[in-house]
Amino acid sequence: MELQIDDSILVKNYIAGDEKALEVLINRYNQRISSFIYSKVLDRDVAEDIFQDTFIKVIKTLKRGSYSEEGKFLPWVMRIAHNLIIDHFRKNKRMPKFEGSDDFNIFSVIKDDKLNAEKRIIKDQIDRDLTLLIEELPDDQKEVLVMRIYKDMSFKEISENTGVSINTALGRMRYALINLRKIVDRHNIVLTN
Amino acid sequence: MENIYSEEQRLTRTVKASQGTVQFLLSYSKSLQVVDCKNQKFEINLN
Known part of the structure; x- marks a missing residue:
């Protein structure tokens, strides 16, 4: 002890x-x-x-x-x-x-949501590359994709503006995305941030 | 009977002052001298 x-x-x-x-x-x-x-x-x-x-x-x-x-x-x-x-x-x-x-x-708790310089440059590059890829799409698909993604229009508005049914606009959007993926795969393009 | 799944928050945590702090205090104690002079106390720190 x-x-x-x-x-x-x-x-x-x-x-x-x-x-x-x-x-x-x-x-x-x-x-x-x-x-x-x-x-x-x-x-x-x-x-x-x-x-x-x-x-x-x-x-x-x-x-x-x-x-x-x-x-x-x-x-x-x-x-x-x-x-x-x-x-x-x-x-x-x-x-x-x-x-x-x-x-x-x-x-x-408090953080800066802005991207840092490096990520901003990468994002700009991806946006530029994507614009070029979209140019490769057939016109009808390109038109729908631009309206939906860049102009933020609803499929109802797209159908009214293009004179096609909503289902057709949806279909074109779907094919636009499928074709974009195909182009990306074909050219071994890496789009990441 | 229902189980109570909430965990009681531990408010106390056992901590210890570092060895460096203890050593400092021991050195401080050794260096400190109190001198009594005409009913007045003076602290002298000898480094």
């Missing part, structure tokens, strides 16, 4: 100059204090900073001989940490900032 030296004895030893006693105290409560701070601030880096500031205060107070709460080391350290957490939030309230943390990144 491991022998655990009492906190109050470690504190006394530390005040008397035993630096090793501080190491034992820090390691003994590292997880509890860090987790307590993290549960409030929810940021690993901030939690680490507050942990550090907490123990700097502890060290200063002990070295100055101002510590009087013998036997209640952990609640005392927790109170220091708690006050520093409040200070942290007060400071942030005066100067609010929003930045990414381990759990949440603002850029996962």
Whole structure:
């Protein structure tokens, strides 16, 4: 069984100059204090900073001989940490900032939908190639495809404008797409973005 | 009886201050000296 030296004895030893006693105290409560701070601030880096500031205060107070709460080391350290957490939030309230943390990144919610320069160039190339391919189609199919895709007309409007039935317009559109795929296959053209 | 499939959100996560922070604190402690002079306490940091 491991022998655990009492906190109050470690504190006394530390005040008397035993630096090793501080190491034992820090390691003994590292997880509890860090987790307590993290549960409030929810940021690993901030939690680490507050942990550090907490123990700097502890060290200063002990070295100055101002510590009087013998036997209640952990609640005392927790109170220091708690006050520093409040200070942290007060400071942030005066100067609010929003930045990414381990759990949440603002850029996962807000993003730029615009294509980057490379993708834009690729898209332009594909559009240009496609225009040339459409020129290869028979006129009646080309007419329907242009009206549907580029002019965004409904098949009803296309039938009215071309003087053919809706079914014929649908059929021409279907053949236009089939023929486009055939041309793409025949020439081994790769249209991807 | 109906099953409850919702998962309770874990609010606490066990974290530990890094070894670097602990080492810094131990070094800081070693370098800090408090001198008592005419009822006034002065902190001296010897690097």
